[in-house]
Every structure is written in structure tokens, then in C-alpha cells.
Amino acid sequence: MPELFLDRYVYLFVLVLLAIGLYGMLAKRNLVQKIIGLTIFTTAIYLFFIEGSVKDGASAPVIDPALGPTVDAADYVDPLPHLLILTAIVVGVGIVGVALAMVVRIYRIHGTLDEDELVRRMSAPKAEVGAPGDTPGADRPDDDGTAADDGDGQSPDDERGGER
Amino acid sequence: MSLLPILFVLILLTGAVVATLVGLWRAAAAQVVAVVTMAAGLVVAVVGLMTTLREGPIRHEVGGWAPPVGIEYVLDPLSGFVAAVIAFIGLMVAIYPVKAGFDTRPGRGSPLYGLVLLLLTGLAGVILSGDLFHLFVFLEIYAIATYALVAMGGDRGLYASFRYLLIGTAGSGLYLLGVGFIYFSTGSLNMADVATLLPELADSPTIAGALALIVTGLAVKMALFPFHVWLPDAHSYAPPGVAALLAAVQVKAAAYALIRILFDVFGPAYVADLHVTTLLAYFGAGGVVVGSVMAVRVKDIKRLLAYSTVAQLGFIGMGIGMATPLALVGALFHVLNHAIMKSALFLVAGGVLAQTGIKEISRYAGMWRRMPWTMAGFGIAALAMIGIPPTAGFFSKWYLFRGSLETGQWVLTVVIITSTLLTLGYFLRLFEQIFTQEPAEEAVEQAREPEARVVGPVAVLAGALLVFGLGNAVVITQVLDPIAQRLLG
Numbered sequence: 001m002p003e004l005f006l007d008r009y010v011y012l013f014v015l016v017l018l019a020i021g022l023y024g025m026l027a028k029r030n031l032v033q034k035i036i037g038l039t040i041f042t043t044a045i046y047l048f049f050i051e052g053s054v055k056d057g058a059s060a061p062v063i064d065p066a067l068g069p070t071v072d073a074a075d076y077v078d079p080l081p082h083l084l085i086l087t088a089i090v091v092g093v094g095i096v097g098v099a100l101a102m103v104v105r106i107y108r109i110h111g112t113l114d115e116d117e118l119v120r121r122m123s124a125p126k127a128e129v130g131a132p133g134d135t136p137g138a139d140r141p142d143d144d145g146t147a148a149d150d151g152d153g154q155s156p157d158d159e160r161g162g163e164r
Numbered sequence: 165m166s167l168l169p170i171l172f173v174l175i176l177l178t179g180a181v182v183a184t185l186v187g188l189w190r191a192a193a194a195q196v197v198a199v200v201t202m203a204a205g206l207v208v209a210v211v212g213l214m215t216t217l218r219e220g221p222i223r224h225e226v227g228g229w230a231p232p233v234g235i236e237y238v239l240d241p242l243s244g245f246v247a248a249v250i251a252f253i254g255l256m257v258a259i260y261p262v263k264a265g266f267d268t269r270p271g272r273g274s275p276l277y278g279l280v281l282l283l284l285t286g287l288a289g290v291i292l293s294g295d296l297f298h299l300f301v302f303l304e305i306y307a308i309a310t311y312a313l314v315a316m317g318g319d320r321g322l323y324a325s326f327r328y329l330l331i332g333t334a335g336s337g338l339y340l341l342g343v344g345f346i347y348f349s350t351g352s353l354n355m356a357d358v359a360t361l362l363p364e365l366a367d368s369p370t371i372a373g374a375l376a377l378i379v380t381g382l383a384v385k386m387a388l389f390p391f392h393v394w395l396p397d398a399h400s401y402a403p404p405g406v407a408a409l410l411a412a413v414q415v416k417a418a419a420y421a422l423i424r425i426l427f428d429v430f431g432p433a434y435v436a437d438l439h440v441t442t443l444l445a446y447f448g449a450g451g452v453v454v455g456s457v458m459a460v461r462v463k464d465i466k467r468l469l470a471y472s473t474v475a476q477l478g479f480i481g482m483g484i485g486m487a488t489p490l491a492l493v494g495a496l497f498h499v500l501n502h503a504i505m506k507s508a509l510f511l512v513a514g515g516v517l518a519q520t521g522i523k524e525i526s527r528y529a530g531m532w533r534r535m536p537w538t539m540a541g542f543g544i545a546a547l548a549m550i551g552i553p554p555t556a557g558f559f560s561k562w563y564l565f566r567g568s569l570e571t572g573q574w575v576l577t578v579v580i581i582t583s584t585l586l587t588l589g590y591f592l593r594l595f596e597q598i599f600t601q602e603p604a605e606e607a608v609e610q611a612r613e614p615e616a617r618v619v620g621p622v623a624v625l626a627g628a629l630l631v632f633g634l635g636n637a638v639v640i641t642q643v644l645d646p647i648a649q650r651l652l653g
Contacts, residue, residue: 022334025330025334031326034330038330038333038334041333041334041337042333042337045337045340045341045344048341048344049344052344052347052348080347080353081344081347084297084347087297087301088300088340091301091304094304094308095304095307095308095329095333098308098311098312098329099326099329099330102311102315102322102325102326102329103326105315105322106319106322106323106326109319109322110319118323122319122320122323
């Protein structure tokens with residue numbers, strides 16, 4: 001029984017990473033932490049593919065005459081998963097880029113990245129969210145938050161006005 | 165080897181690039197490019213569907229590399245049918261005016277139509293790809309375009325889009341993991357090739373795991389209950405034109421992928437053995453109930469339409485899950501019908517929003533007196549949603565109903581009937597406001613019929629509902645029945 005796990009410890013590791021990533025995406029309240037969770041989740045998948053292509057005693061998939069006159073697939077690592085993951089990484093970079101761009105925009109409008117705070121503001125009825133002097137309910141007691149709101153509230157509002 | 169399968173994708177992709185570049189010069193020109201592209205796409209899709217119905221599947225090997233090593237595009241009746249639906253709805257949304265469709269006046273260089281065409285390119289790729297990994301790439305292409313388009317819906321849309329991005333990426337991640345399981349067991353990614361290799365591995369738990377991961381991943385993408393949580397926010401805060409595209413075709417691409425992979429790659433017998441289809445049917449029924457009940461309670465019209473999408477996707481899930489020819493015909497016909505009626509309803513909601521700024525159902529009072537044509541289109545689409553003959557919506561539900569009787573799953577029969585009553589309930593509220601009341605508000609009093617580019621697409625869509633309703637026998641016997649027989653046979 002222990003051998004079963006020792007042989008496959010990489011897969012266990014992948015599973016743990018997937019769980020950590022999912023936890024980060026669902027349970028963390030900060031949007032940037034959620035993106036970090038997302039990155040861990042996708043990286044675990046990349047790792048799974050790379051581990052799957054590993055072969056003991058095999059070399060890089062470049063046909064080498066030193067390995068004998070006939071080409072034997074067993075001498076070479078499977079290159080296809082690497083290729084797939086290269087593509088998946090490019091896709092993943094695109095996704096994370098879009099996510100970060102959204103986070104920047106959310107921060108400019110609301111001055112916070114805390115999920116609870118964002119939800120509370122957006123559920124305030126009829127409020128033009130992000131307008132300076134938001135609904136009374138959205139004003140937080142701590143100085144940091146409100147200062148950021150007021151300081152930031154002006155410019156993004158102009159920006160949005162231009163876009164509408 | 166024919167170019168036909170890849171041509172549809174290429175036209176849309178070229179259109180996306182050209183529209184973005186032309187948009188740098190003049191925003192209005194980008195829309196012209198989009199209309200021309202979608203018109204060309206519709207022609208190619210319809211020609212493709214006709215050809216493949218006559219001659220069977222058409223395959224294209226990309227770069228001349230023969231499958232299973234190379235990537236191939238496959239055009240068969242199923243993909244031709246969904247491609248035609250996508251092109252039709254895409255054309256209607258492209259004609260629709262920018263101001264009403266996107267609730268914004270895009271600045272020069274705003275890649276609005278570039279993104280719309282990129283979204284449609286992604287959908288086209290999902291539908292025509294014959295390779296499991298290639299399908300994943302297209303899933304992500306349309307997803308990225310969607311995130312950007314949803315984020316245009318103001319700050320609430322932005323946040324909804326962010327949440328959708330997290331859930332959507334997790335969904336496609338699960339799909340990719342499942343594809344990895346398949347690749348390491350069979351050594352192939354080509355759908356047709358995998359389908360021939362899988363029966364030998366039927367007992368392997370890895371394959372069962374792959375099936376579970378792929379179905380879960382695609383169910384997230386398709387917003388099947390209980391993974392629908394992202395949909396109401398993303399669809400109700402997205403601009404109306406975008407919402408029309410998302411509800412009508414975007415979620416259907418994932419439904420298509422599910423049908424393709426369940427029945428074409430794994431095979432109906434294997435899937436039924438593992439009770440995946442039964443689960444799908446009951447989760448679909450759950451979606452129907454939850455979506456309908458929520459739709460009865462909301463006040464905002466776009467939110468009502470979004471919850472109703474959850475319910476209607478549940479119908480499609482149920483049809484796939486029952487896995488009989490009758491039910492599958494119902495599900496496929498519902499893919500077409502729901503695309504037409506939901507896009508018509510969103511386009512009407514967008515036209516009203518642009519004319520009067522009204523979003524709440526309670527403020528729709530007397531709209532009929534001021535915008536008779538638009539509201540007539542709305543009425544037809546809403547009757548189709550409820551399932552009143554002779555609109556097309558009745559016939560898809562009728563096939564699903566007969567499918568549920570045939571399989572003897574009476575719970576599903578009850579769900580179909582109940583949901584029809586609930587749908588009637590939530591549209592009756594709107595009917596009462598629109599058709600029986602006098603205008604109560606200044607905004608409605610002042611309102612006029614929206615411009616021809618709003619009324620035109622709505623009229624075409626409403627007309628299509630009647631045409632497909634009256635001519636349902638042609639669509640079903642000529643197109644859908646052969647597809648269902650082949651998938652399940």
C-alpha cells in the first residue's frame with residue numbers, strides 16, 4: 001500500500017495544489033488572493049501534464065544517432081504534453097492578464113479589493129456606485145478606506161463619464 | 165479534403181482582426197465589417213450544413229498533417245446546425261445599433277466589434293474542432309472575449325465579469341485535466357481516434373475520472389445547475405447586445421461540446437452505464453426549477469431573462485440526459501429556439517432601455533401603446549418561451565415532454581409541466597404591464613418606437629420563431645432526427 005502512494009507522490013502533490021488553488025479562489029476575500037489561487041490551480045494542471053510525460057532513462061525528444069540506428073520511441077520523452085502545456089501557459093497568461101486588468105479597474109472605482117465590502121456596496125439600491133460621497137451605508141468607519149475612496153473617487157468617475 | 169469546415173472559423177477570425185483595425189480609424193466602420201463578416205459566415209454555415217447533410221461529414225486536416233497526429237476540423241450535421249445558429253444570431257446582434265446594444269458610445273479604437281467577432285470565432289472553433297485540446301484553446305478564446313465584453317456593463321458588470329472569470333477558468337481547467345487523463349490513457353487527442361481507442365479501456369477508472377472531470381468542466385461552462393451561480397450576474401449586468409449573444413449562443417457552445425464528447429467520444433452506452441446521463445437529466449431538472457422560481461421573484465427585466473436562461477439550459481441538460489432520440493431532438497431544437505427567443509427578448513430590453521432608460525418590470529406599463537412593433541416582437545418571443553403553439557418554443561418542449569414519457573421518468577414530466585406554468589407566471593406580469601395598462605410614466609409617455617435597426621432584428625427573430633414553429637417538421641425530419649439517430653445509434 002505505501003508503495004502505491006510513493007510511486008504516485010507527484011499526483012498527490014498535484015491534488016494538494018488543486019485543492020489549495022480552489023480554496024484560494026473560493027474562500028479568500030481579497031481579489032488579488034483569488035487570482036493567486038487561480039494561478040496555483042492552473043499550475044497544478046500544468047504540473048500534471050509535465051509529470052505524465054516523464055520516462056525513466058529517456059532523453060529529450062531530439063532524434064540522436066548515438067542511441068542506435070533505429071529510432072525507438074521508448075528512448076525519448078513524450079514531447080506532446082510539453083507542447084500542450086506551452087499553449088496552456090500562454091492561454092493562462094492571457095486570463096491572468098485580463099483578471100489583473102479588471103482588478104485594477106475595480107480598485108480605481110471602489111478603492112477596495114475586499115469582496116465583502118464590494119458586495120455590500122453593489123447591493124446598495126439605486127446607488128451610482130463609485131460616485132464621490134457614496135451611499136451612507138457604504139462609508140466605512142476606518143479612515144484608511146474612506147480616504148482612499150475620496151481620493152480615488154474623483155478621477156475614475158471622470159473616466160467613466162467619458163466612456164458612457 | 166475540403167476547406168469548408170475551417171472556412172467558417174477563418175472568416176470570423178479575419179473579420180475580428182479587420183474590425184479591430186478598422187475600428188482604430190472609425191468606430192462605425194467596424195460595425196459594417198462585423199455585419200459583412202457575419203453575413204458571409206451565415207452563408208458559409210448554411211452551405212456547409214446543406215453540403216454535409218447531403219454528403220456526410222467533411223474533414224479538413226490543418227496544414228496537411230493527417231490525424232490523429234495533426235489537428236482536424238470536422239463539419240458534420242450537428243456542427244453545421246450549431247454553426248448556422250451562431251451565425252444567424254451573430255448577424256442579428258451585429259446589425260443591432262451600437263448605442264442600444266452596448267449601452268455605451270465606444271471611442272475610436274475601442275475594439276467592440278473585434279471582441280464580438282472574436283467571441284464568435286471561439287464558438288465556431290469549439291463547434292468545428294475535431295481535437296480535444298484544440299477545443300480547450302477555443303473555449304478559452306471565447307471566454308476571454310466574453311470577460312472583456314461583460315466588463316463593459318459598468319462597475320457591476322465588471323465585478324460580475326471578474327467572478328465569471330474565476331469560475332470559468334476553473335471550469336476549463338477541469339476540462340483540460342480530463343483531457344490529460346484521456347491523453348495519458350490512450351495517447352491520442354483526436355476525437356474520432358479516441359472514440360475508437362476507448363472501448364478497450366472501458367474498465368479503467370482513469371477514463372471514468374476523465375469523463376467526470378470533462379462533464380463537470382463543461383457543465384460549469386454551460387451554467388448547468390448547480391454551477392449556474394455566475395450566470396445571472398454576468399448576463400444581467402452585461403450590455404443588452406452582449407447578453408443576447410451570451411444567452412443565445414455562448415452557453416450553447418459548451419452544451420454542444422458536452423453532446424459531442426458524451427455521445428461521439430465516450431459513446432452513449434458507456435455514459436449511460438456510469439449514470440452520467442441520468443445525473444445530467446436530474447441536475448437539468450433542478451436548474452429548470454431553480455431558474456424558474458428565481459425568475460418569478462426578480463424585478464429587473466434583464467435579471468428575469470438571465471434566470472430564465474438558467475431554466476432553459478436546464479431543459480437542454482434534461483434532453484441530453486434522457487439520451488433518447490426524441491429527447492435529444494427536443495434538446496437540439498431547444499438550442500435553436502432558445503437562441504432565437506432569448507436574443508429577441510434581450511434585444512427588445514436593450515431597445516427599451518435606450519429609448520426610455522427603463523429596466524424594471526413594474527415600469528413597463530403601457531409600453532404597447534408607444535412601441536407597438538417592438539412589443540409585438542416581445543410578445544411572440546415571450547409566448548414561445550412559455551411554449552404556446554404555433555411558436556417554435558412549443559415544439560421543443562413537446563419533444564422533451566414526449567421523451568420524458570417514453571423513458572418513464574415522471575419526475576421530469578412533472579418538472580416540464582410545472583416550469584411551463586412558472587414561465588407563464590413570470591411573463592404574465594410583463595404582459596399585464598405592457599398590454600393592458602395605460603402609460604403611467606413620463607418616460608413611457610414620451611417614448612417612441614426604436615429605430616429600424618432595433619425593430620428589424622427583433623422582427624426577423626420573431627418571424628423566425630413562427631417559421632420554425634410552423635415548419636418544425638421540416639427542421640426535425642431533415643436535420644435534427646438524422647443527427648440524433650447518428651449520435652445515439
